[in-house]
Amino acid sequence: MRNIRDDIKNGTFRQTYLLYGEEEYLKSQYRDLLLKALVPDRDSMNYNHYAGKDVDEGAIISQAETMPFFADRRVIVIEDSGLFKKKSEKLADYMAELPDYLVMIFVESEVDKRNRLFKAVGKSGRTVVFDTQNEETLTRWILQRMGKEGKKITRNDMQHFLEVTGTDMANINSELEKLLAYTMDSDVITGEDIDAVCAPQISNKIFEMVRAVAEHRQKEALDYYYDLLALKEPPMRILYFLAKEFNMLLVVKTMAVAGFANREIASKIGRPPFVVSKSMGLIRNYTSAQLENIVRDFTDMEEAVKTGRMTDTVSVEMMIVKYSA
Secondary structure (H helix, E strand, O other), X not given: OXXXXXXXXXXXXXXXEEEEOOOHHHHHHHHHHHHHHHOOOOOOOOEEXXXXXXXXXXXXXXXXXXXXXXXXXXXXXXXXXXXXXXOOHHHHHHHHHOOOOXXXXXXXXXXXXXXXXXXXXXXXXXXXXXXXXXXXXXXXXXXXXXXXXXXEEOHHHHHHHHHHHOOOHXXXXXXXXXXXXXXXXXXXXXXXXXXXXXOOOHHHHHXXXXXXXXXXXXXXXXXXXXXXXXXXXXXXXXXXXXXXXXXXXXXXXXXXXXXXXXXXXXXXXXXXXXXXHHHHHHHOOOOHHHHHHHHHXXXXXXXXXXXXXXXXXXXXXXXXXXXXX
16 A cells, blocks of 8 residues: 555556555555556546456457547556456556556456456456455544544543444544544544444354354343345345354454454454454354354254245244354
8 A cells, every 4th residue: 555655656657556455444444555556547547447247358458549638547447357356368468568657447346366457457456455454554544533623532531432333444434524523522432322323244243143142141142133125235145244243253253262352363264353252252152063053053044044945034944043042
């Protein structure tokens, strides 16, 4: 990311950029920074945008070969194309003979680093990964935003805010905007403010449901489920997230038994350390064998729903009742 900022600052651009990874907010931010520097007015004569899995390599190359009109550069952006997950021989070959006036920006969620195009872009430009940011980085970013508005927040309330919003920066940004507007007349943001205006992510509700199941609070676990149904969450999506959470508990349990520290586990599973700390309290309720059985049971239940042997709504209810009893 720093390299991209240095390129913009120095005005020395690479001919290709590949921005990839799970953090959509950062990818779009750096894409827009590059475009602002390269095509200040989004000149439609010298800027082209392609998106989707059906992009045609030949069409992109043909456009790339078109000289810029009264400008120094032609800029082409290709997003969510899947080109780095399949054979993209034409573009991979083209990377070796890019015209001097051309800058290509690829924005992808997933890539295969063995892919020829990935390696070719690496030689002719920059490949930058945008992973989910850790808790420390997110906290600094949020505090910086709050500081500009003259707001303060305690460490506990900051953690609560992240627990509610999750680690997706686009969602954090959206919820933070609402929170800053809500606390316009106050210098301090409190937990009560957060609960008043911020919408919890489904992953947070699922985690609380898992916690209720693990602690055998059956009525509360079912209440969480019915609340999610009332919010129009599909039962199969809820079942998927429940399976995912129990699988995460199994991974945490396995690594904890092996002697890994919380931060190491957090890095491995891609979750903030405070999520791992909360998980530690739950895994004490299970042996590794029990968690393996639960994960296997969820997999079997998903298969039963997909094959029509079980209805989706009842399947989730059965799993909650079974493991919270």
